[in-house]
Amino acid sequence: MAVIGAINIDETVECQNSDNQKHWTHYPVTLDNWIEACHEEKLKRKISYAEIARRIKYARPSLSLALSGNYIGDTKTIA
Known part of the structure; x- marks a missing residue:
């Protein structure tokens, strides 16, 4: 299992705080x-x-295609 680099999509502390990660x-x-x-x-x-x-x-259509499994490019970049 390879962990993806920490890219936070929100500026809140929720994802960064170890106490909240369990949620x-x-x-x-x-x-x-x-x-x-x-x-x-x-x-x-x-x-x-x-x-x-x-x-x-990232472009919304690209994200939508990747989430639906229809993206023809490499999804590692989106991930």
Whole structure:
């Protein structure tokens, strides 16, 4: 299991604080669970996928395609 480099999509401390990490099912984010982590992020923070894409500086259509398994490029960059 390779852990993805720490890229926080939000400026809050929630994901960085070790006390709060236990409340996140998909932490740490890895290449194997990044899609589920993205879905969890959306639900827990009550934000849209468009907002997630904006925060990670990726195009919303590319993120949507990657989440649905239809992205033709390498998803490691998005992950």
